[in-house]
Structure formats: structure tokens, C-alpha cells
Amino acid sequence: MLFGMSASRTARDRARAELTREIKDEARRQLAVQGAAGLSLRAVARELGMVSSALYRYFPSRDDLLTALITDAYDALGAAAEAADKGEDPRERWLGVCRAVRAWAIEQPHEYALIYGSPVPGYQAPRDTISPASRVALVLVGVARDSWAAGTLAPADEGMSEPLTAQTELLAESIAPELPGPVLARLLVAWTQLFGMISFELFGQLVGSVDPSHHFFDHAVERMMDFVGLR
């Protein structure tokens, strides 16, 4: 047959899928120790009991393996955020999503660092990472849209410079046409605040101030919901 139906995958197909997964799992394990810059194909192969050249049957280069890890991380975080978006009350939904993002980051700090830390030098993320990268933002936007539709979101009354109005309205067109620019600006503030907090916590900047920081986190999320206009 031309395209193998998933129902009748050959043993070869299954072995390939499984080994691909094992390679990524081992690579993720190494991220924790070495960081992204130190990820080594040879070390992954060694740990898997293979010869290093065998990995080239699965990933054409080290960068492709990195890309796979990045895409997987964005997708896993996005899925966690989407799964946490439940309930009726917008504030309850928003808080749940923010907590889920933080929990995911704390559970896999090195994968978080891979996607929200400093860029890996010499590595250029391909276009395929853009869509998984926006899933968390879209969940938050979704909460705001529902609240806006229900008429419970605070109206846009703050003034905004002309260029920013243009930028946010352009952005609105592609992700939430009914939301006014200033509301999108509020969402952007909350979005950067969310990840700013998580990064500071994970990267050790909060040590000595509010550490452990989950009380601060919950408080800050409440204040951000006020700021966004969720009621």
C-alpha cells in the first residue's frame, strides 16, 4: 500500500515510533543535566546502547532533535493549559490556567528553560514551533473572549498611543476580532507578567524575597485578573 494505515502498522513502523520516543526521552533527561547547549547525540546514543551514527536514522542532525524537543515542550505546556481551562466563572478559569502553567514549569524546569529561557546560541527555531508556542496565550485570550461576549469584562476606557492602538488592532484581527485594542494590551501585560513571574521563580531571582512563591503567585494572578477586567 502507498500510505500505511495506522491500523496495520508494520513492526518496523512501531519500532521506529518507539525508538523515536526513547531518543527524545533520553534527550530530555540530558537537558536536565547539561542544558540545551550541552545536549549531545553521542551521549544520547551511548545511554540507549546504540552507536551514535544510528541516531541519524531518526533525526537528520542535532538541531532537528532540539527542534523536536522544543515543539514537544510547547505542546505539552499548551495541552496542560487547555486541560486546566474548565468551569464557568472566568476568574476561576483564568486562575486555573495560570496555576497549571506554573505547575508544569516547576515539574519540568529544563523544558521550560528550553522554551522560555535564553535562546540557544546558533540555533534558529523553525516556523513549525510558532503555532504550538501560542497555545497558552490563546487559552487566556479565550477566557477573555468569553467574558467579553457575556458582557462581564471591563470595557476599554484607557487611552493608548496611536501606534500601539494600530499594533493591537492588527493583532486582534488575527486572534480575537471582537476585542478592542486596549483589552488586548491588557492581556499582553498579564501574559508577560505571568511568564515573568514563573521565570523569576525558576531561574532563582526570587530567592531571598518571596521564596517559596506560590502565595505571591496566587496574589499576583488575582491582581492581574483585576487589571485585565475579569469579574
Place this chain on the structure above:
Amino acid sequence: MLFGMSASRTARDRARAELTREIKDEARRQLAVQGAAGLSLRAVARELGMVSSALYRYFPSRDDLLTALITDAYDALGAAAEAADKGEDPRERWLGVCRAVRAWAIEQPHEYALIYGSPVPGYQAPRDTISPASRVALVLVGVARDSWAAGTLAPADEGMSEPLTAQTELLAESIAPELPGPVLARLLVAWTQLFGMISFELFGQLVGSVDPSHHFFDHAVERMMDFVGLR
């Protein structure tokens, strides 16, 4: 003499100080290309026309060189923030400081990534970096203190959980005893928001939404000043 007076430093002393500076300058140049994980003593020496073992007269190990770069970066950013803190009006001061921090980060993105990006794997920052690391935060706290003293800062009326109250009051004791816990919590939110925005801009997360982002930045800082209670 036992301790050389700085007025009569020997040629050797001056040469040493100069070479130490040149080594760090070259190392900073390499950060831009290779990132922190790829910083190589051999490459630095090569570029300086020295033999790699000669660097050990200046830095006992690669990690010590990294530490020097980190400390310098925190100090340079701190100095930029302090220099930008001028004028009478608290909002003017705050905005100036935030803009200066962003400008510094944009000018030396790799040094910014070194201190606010993902931690370098296997590298543990020594205690000496803590005090330079807090300079920016202290400048912002200073603005809030002056505003509080002048009676122009919005009073603390928001409710806060008991553990967070305890944490922020403990923090207040060491950096701003007169400020109530909730005011410190507001400052922490603004502080994480500031660096969250800058990191997102520098690390490429804003590409496709509000990029270039200085209009958004100014807007967000204004909203944060409202949030902090600066008038």
C-alpha cells in the same frame, strides 16, 4: 611596601589590570556568538594572541571568568538604572529607570541573557553576585519609598493572605521597613512584569504580536505605575 598605594602602582599592576579587562572584554564578545555555555578560555586566549594557559594567571578557572562577567553585568545594569533615576516626580523617575533597564538590555542582549536567562547548567553563582543583582530592584523600591514618605503613594488597602503578608513584611524589614507588606507585593508584581516584558522581547516571544515593542513597553509601564499606586 606592604599594600601598593593606588597612586604608585607598578607597571606590572597596570599591565595586569589592563589585561584582566581585555580578557573580560573578549569573553563578552564571545558571549554574543557562543552564549554562556560556549564560552571558551582557549578561544579567548587565541583572540588575544596568548597561549591558553596564560589566562590562568588571571582567572583560576573558566567558572571564575563567568562569575566575573555576571557580576560586571549586574553592576553595569544597576549603574544604568541608578543613573536614570533622576527628577522630582515619582512617575517620571520610575519610567526613566524602566526605560534605562530596557535600553541596557537591548544594547547588550547577551549580557542580559547571562543574568536573566536560563541558568548556565553546572554553574552555581557564588554569593558575591547577590548584592549587585539587587541594585535595579532597590532603585525601584527607592522611588516607592520617596513617594510613600511624601504621602503620594496609594495606601495599602488590598487584602492579602496571611503567609504572603508574613513574607512581604519580612522582606520589608530588610529593604524598606516603613512600607507595608501589600505595597511591597505591588512592587514585586511590577518588578517581575518589567523583566518579563524585556525577556519576552529579547528572547523573541513578542515577534508577531507587538514587535517592535517600545510603544507597548511604555504603555505597560504606565499601567504598572498606576498599579503600584504612584501618582
Place this chain on the structure above:
DNA sequence: TGTACATCAGTGAACGCGCGTTCACTGATGTAC
């Protein structure tokens, strides 16, 4: 001021290590007739 000695900077070779990637190959698995 002149001399003897101590300190320090820089050299060059070496140790032992790890890396990504290519290539010709063997042997197993899958496919078409």
C-alpha cells in the same frame, strides 16, 4: 645607587577527553508478483 634575590607573566607541550557527521557495510524486515 647597585646588587642579589624573589615574584610574577607568559610559553609550549602534554594529558585525557568529548563532539557532530560521513561512509561503506551487513543483516533483517517488508513488498510485489
Place this chain on the structure above:
DNA sequence: TGTACATCAGTGAACGCGCGTTCACTGATGTAC
């Protein structure tokens, strides 16, 4: 169902490279008397 051929996974050797750190050394600079 059986056979001939094509596809693919994994091997092992090799290429060419770079790294941090140590060590015995030479020669220049600084210091004490």
C-alpha cells in the same frame, strides 16, 4: 504461498575538530638591603 528484490536499521571505523587544565620552564619586573 513462495520467491526475488527493495527498503531500512544499525554497525564500526574514521575525519577533523575543540575543550579545560597541569606542569616545568624562561625571562622580565619588582623589592630589600
